Amino acid sequence: MYTFTNTEINNKKASEFETKSLLYLIGMRRDSNEIDIITIDCFNDVTGANKEFIKLWDVQSKNHKNLPPSKIGESLLTLYNNFISNIDFSEYILFIPKLKRDYLVNASLNIYGYSNINQKQKNGIEKKLIEKINNTELNKSFLLMDFLGSVTFVEDNKKISTYIKKIAQFKNKKVVPEDLYKSIFNDIRNAQTALKNSYIENETINKPIEVLKFNRHITKAEINTLLVSRLVGVDVFSFPGIPFPFLSVVKEFDNETAKDLIQDCNENLSRAFFDKNGCKNFWKVSEFIILYLKENPEENIHNVLDALQRALSITTLYLTNNTILYMISLVKTGLDNDN
Amino acid sequence: MIIKKIAFGSEKESFIEDKLTDDLNIIFSDDNNRGKTLVMQGLMYSLGYEAIFPSSFNYKDQYFYSRIEIAGNFFDFLRKNNSLAVKTEEAIQIFNSITEFRYFFDRHISPLPRITKENKVKMVDFSLFYEMFFIGQDNRNPSGLISKGQFNKVDFKNMIFSLAGLISHETSIDDINEIKEKINRLKIELKTIRKKITIIKSNPNIAEITSKTFDLEKTQEKIKILKKINENISVIKRSRQREINRKAKLETLVSELNSLNRGLNEGVVKCGDCGSDKIFFSNNDLTFDISNTEVRNSILKSIQSNIFQKAEIINEYTENLNIEQDSLNKELESSPADFQQIIVYQDHILTKRNYDDEALNTHNRIKNLETELNLQKSVQDDNKKEKKKLQEEILAEMMRTYKAIEPNGTLIFDDIFTKKDLTFSGSEGQEYYFSRLIALSNILKHEFPIIVDSFRDGELSTQKEYKMINIYKGLKKQIILTSTLKKEEYITRKYHSESGINALDYSKHNDCKILQKKYNKQFKGLIESFEGIVI
Numbered sequence: 001m002y003t004f005t006n007t008e009i010n011n012k013k014a015s016e017f018e019t020k021s022l023l024y025l026i027g028m029r030r031d032s033n034e035i036d037i038i039t040i041d042c043f044n045d046v047t048g049a050n051k052e053f054i055k056l057w058d059v060q061s062k063n064h065k066n067l068p069p070s071k072i073g074e075s076l077l078t079l080y081n082n083f084i085s086n087i088d089f090s091e092y093i094l095f096i097p098k099l100k101r102d103y104l105v106n107a108s109l110n111i112y113g114y115s116n117i118n119q120k121q122k123n124g125i126e127k128k129l130i131e132k133i134n135n136t137e138l139n140k141s142f143l144l145m146d147f148l149g150s151v152t153f154v155e156d157n158k159k160i161s162t163y164i165k166k167i168a169q170f171k172n173k174k175v176v177p178e179d180l181y182k183s184i185f186n187d188i189r190n191a192q193t194a195l196k197n198s199y200i201e202n203e204t205i206n207k208p209i210e211v212l213k214f215n216r217h218i219t220k221a222e223i224n225t226l227l228v229s230r231l232v233g234v235d236v237f238s239f240p241g242i243p244f245p246f247l248s249v250v251k252e253f254d255n256e257t258a259k260d261l262i263q264d265c266n267e268n269l270s271r272a273f274f275d276k277n278g279c280k281n282f283w284k285v286s287e288f289i290i291l292y293l294k295e296n297p298e299e300n301i302h303n304v305l306d307a308l309q310r311a312l313s314i315t316t317l318y319l320t321n322n323t324i325l326y327m328i329s330l331v332k333t334g335l336d337n338d339n
Numbered sequence: 340m341i342i343k344k345i346a347f348g349s350e351k352e353s354f355i356e357d358k359l360t361d362d363l364n365i366i367f368s369d370d371n372n373r374g375k376t377l378v379m380q381g382l383m384y385s386l387g388y389e390a391i392f393p394s395s396f397n398y399k400d401q402y403f404y405s406r407i408e409i410a411g412n413f414f415d416f417l418r419k420n421n422s423l424a425v426k427t428e429e430a431i432q433i434f435n436s437i438t439e440f441r442y443f444f445d446r447h448i449s450p451l452p453r454i455t456k457e458n459k460v461k462m463v464d465f466s467l468f469y470e471m472f473f474i475g476q477d478n479r480n481p482s483g484l485i486s487k488g489q490f491n492k493v494d495f496k497n498m499i500f501s502l503a504g505l506i507s508h509e510t511s512i513d514d515i516n517e518i519k520e521k522i523n524r525l526k527i528e529l530k531t532i533r534k535k536i537t538i539i540k541s542n543p544n545i546a547e548i549t550s551k552t553f554d555l556e557k558t559q560e561k562i563k564i565l566k567k568i569n570e571n572i573s574v575i576k577r578s579r580q581r582e583i584n585r586k587a588k589l590e591t592l593v594s595e596l597n598s599l600n601r602g603l604n605e606g607v608v609k610c611g612d613c614g615s616d617k618i619f620f621s622n623n624d625l626t627f628d629i630s631n632t633e634v635r636n637s638i639l640k641s642i643q644s645n646i647f648q649k650a651e652i653i654n655e656y657t658e659n660l661n662i663e664q665d666s667l668n669k670e671l672e673s674s675p676a677d678f679q680q681i682i683v684y685q686d687h688i689l690t691k692r693n694y695d696d697e698a699l700n701t702h703n704r705i706k707n708l709e710t711e712l713n714l715q716k717s718v719q720d721d722n723k724k725e726k727k728k729l730q731e732e733i734l735a736e737m738m739r740t741y742k743a744i745e746p747n748g749t750l751i752f753d754d755i756f757t758k759k760d761l762t763f764s765g766s767e768g769q770e771y772y773f774s775r776l777i778a779l780s781n782i783l784k785h786e787f788p789i790i791v792d793s794f795r796d797g798e799l800s801t802q803k804e805y806k807m808i809n810i811y812k813g814l815k816k817q818i819i820l821t822s823t824l825k826k827e828e829y830i831t832r833k834y835h836s837e838s839g840i841n842a843l844d845y846s847k848h849n850d851c852k853i854l855q856k857k858y859n860k861q862f863k864g865l866i867e868s869f870e871g872i873v874i
Contacts, residue, residue, distance in 0.1 A: 183633040191627055226627045233634035237641035240447045241425065241432030255422075255433055256581055263585055267592050270638050272629070274599040279629040286629070333429045 017063035019189040020156055020163055021095040022046050025057055026220050027167030039217045040195045043087070044078050053209035058082050061095040069103075069124025072096075076125070076151065077132045083147045087208055092151045099155065110155040114148040160185045167223070170231045170334045184230050191218060224294075225287040232286075232330050236269045239330060245301045246329035249322060265326035268318040278316040285319065288312055289331050297335065301328045340449065340787045341817050343413070344406040346865055347381040352854035353862035354378070359819065360841040363812055366821040368845040369829040374853025375821040375845055376476050379792040383473055385416045387423065387437050387444065387465035389486055391475055404865050409448060409786070417869055424869050431869060435578065438655040441465065442648050449786070452501035454494055457711060463498050464488060470495065471502075471779055474772045476792040481757040481771045491517065492756050499733070499755070500726050502783050518712050522705055529701045561670070568667045572660060579656035586649040589642055596639070729782070730755065736778035741770055744806040766797035773807055780814060788817035795822045812839050
């Protein structure tokens with residue numbers, strides 16, 4: 001008998017935690033709507049940026065069961081390095097599991113600044129951080145205090161599926177199975193892990209936006225398309241009835257013909273969701289529809305189709321006009337216009 | 340479930356009731372024929388119940404609308420004849436048959452119980468289901484069901500067991516007898532069919548002699564009836580054919596989808612270093628796959644459930660077809676063998692009805708019933724005790740309720756239905772239904788309102804009436820009752836003086852004329868909210 005003992009047990013947990021911090025950035029902050037792009041493992045584990053790369057949100061995530069002050073101090077090192085670098089980050093976030101409640105001044109908070117940590121733990125944190133930076137002159141210095149004062153501590157206190165639900169913004173009256181949310185989470189996690197496989201050590205950039213050339217980023221639009229297309233996928237053959245926007249198409253037919261039409265649309269959509277060869281084109285189509293409807297929630301489905309056809313050439317055979325109109329109707333019905 | 344709004348009528352005249360509250364509602368009037376029953380039956384009809392309307396009311400030309408709330412969701416129903424549309428906040432669905440609607444109701448509104456009948460698991464129909472909480476004014480019959488559809492009172496009991504989570508296998512003596520009877524009937528039928536086969540084959544001209552004596556007028560009438568039945572048959576056949584096509588398409592789709600997504604089951608590319616199967620193209624402009632296994636499985640599951648549903652609907656069409664064919668047969672039998680008719684319809688008769696098939700079919704049905712009979716006789720049901728216990732609980736609750744309104748009453752409920760030979764005097768029938776409705780609501784804790792048309796039927800005394808009203812109030816759910824008041828009761832504004840009652844006075848409606856022009860604009864709005872879908 002042989003027991004595997006020295007495998008990388010922490011890999012899965014760590015990457016899961018990085019995905020959570022990514023989702024926290026794009027969906028759970030008050031300024032989440034400003035974040036458009038997430039870079040993976042470049043400046044830090046996860047760094048959010050707006051479209052122009054003028055504003056950056058830097059996140060270090062640390063998933064340790066026990067986070068004593070020394071461990072916290074150590075975890076702050078990359079954030080500190082970024083703080084003193086040539087690039088301006090607007091937020092420094094340490095994404096961590098729940099700390100021991102007696103570390104905190106106000107234990108009811110899950111998101112807090114350095115001032116919410118008790119003096120005793122502060123001492124431990126600073127001691128370790130200074131040791132790591134290897135510069136004892138920093139002790140109690142203005143620079144160090146300035147840095148610590150700008151760090152936001154975010155505790156992870158939610159289930160995996162909650163993170164997905166929060167950013168989904170997709171009305172789905174039916175109960176979406178928990179497993180689906182988990183699988184979407186895994187899709188994002190896998191993509192995130194895969195992006196790390198390239199090699200960028202010692203590469204140099206002058207401006208933050210140049211990071212895009214390394215192809216280590218995910219856009220919010222991609223995540224949105226991922227979520228909405230997964231949820232629409234589940235609607236195929238199970239959406240109860242005719243989505244309202246689609247009535248304009250169905251109206252011209254008698255009931256039996258309308259039923260055949262809807263079945264045809266569902267059949268074609270299911271093909272699109274299954275077809276590995278046509279998947280790139282269908283992804284582009286979905287992405288366009290979702291972005292367009294987010295910007296023009298009131299737009300008539302026929303106009304959306306026109307705009308789509310002007311913007312993209314649809315090469316997937318079974319994506320007939322009616323099928324696309326049906327897809328647009330499902331997305332339109334699902335998108336929560338309030339948000 | 341809460342009834343929010345009831346409406347019915349046509350473009351010409353209509354009626355809308357939107358003053359119902361979530362508690363106790365009593366619709367009353369100082370005389371009969373003020374439309375209370377039409378409103379009650381109209382409500383139930385819009386929800387898929389069968390048409391039990393006064394004969395003078397031409398329900399086939401009217402629209403029936405209702406709005407209900409269930410678990411926080413709103414549903415609007417619009418029915419005309421056998422077409423029904425359901426509207427939710429985001430979608431609309433149209434059904435050409437109530438059967439089809441049943442599946443939607445079961446899936447998206449409230450699950451319908453399944454029972455075992457004729458060796459098959461069947462979903463109950465609305466007429467059986469609604470009898471749990473709705474008692475109409477007409478066709479009351481404490482020893483059986485109000486509606487005479489494909490289900491009987493044993494099915495009603497099985498439905499209750501099923502609602503309580505006890506799956507039904509148990510059979511009463513009644514049930515066994517019923518099966519035996521059915522077998523006998525079918526055997527006779529089989530004999531008749533076989534006889535017909537011989538007649539048709541041996542001497543198709545047999546009726547020629549009698550034809551001259553047949554009265555022309557009668558022939559014309561007969562032709563009309565037969566034509567109508569034939570039309571029905573071809574309509575059903577067409578609908579069935581379309582469903583068969585749809586089902587076949589779905590079945591092919593499943594295999595097509597599996598081949599489109601071959602990559603899933605066959606070899607996958609893996610990274611030699613780490614073993615990951617997430618290999619990305621280097622041009623990498625697509626980060627995610629368009630779907631994942633969860634989504635694909637969910638689609639396949641939905642397709643399977645669609646196929647299953649279609650199979651059920653096709654079966655139901657076939658059953659309906661058989662009913663029509665039976666009536667065609669009856670019409671043909673009841674007339675003197677008129678040569679002209681036989682010639683005119685011979686093609687129809689011979690093509691639409693294949694006696695050989697039918698004989699085989701009947702034979703098979705007999706076989707099935709015989710198996711069921713044996714099964715029923717031999718199976719010692721594990722659930723038997725639990726069912727007995729549940730039935731006893733329901734009966735005890737019925738007795739408790741009955742004693743609460745009639746402390747010295749002599750009725751004894753030893754079954755959910757009463758014995759056939761028992762005759763009720765005065766308001767006893769009313770008291771029985773009351774006790775049953777309350778007991779079922781309390782024991783099953785179902786989410787439906789209680790609806791009783793003419794709840795004082797049989798001259799219920801004022802004292803008992805108040806006791807009933809108090810019990811109804813105590814249920815803390817929506818109750819809708821109707822009653823016709825005597826003159827003196829009406830003058831003293833009986834229900835208005837009582838707290839906790841939403842009293843709706845229908846006395847102002849003209850005799851037999853609840854439908855009025857003044858609601859037309861609003862009614863049109865209701866129909867138009869279905870986005871101009873014509874049903």
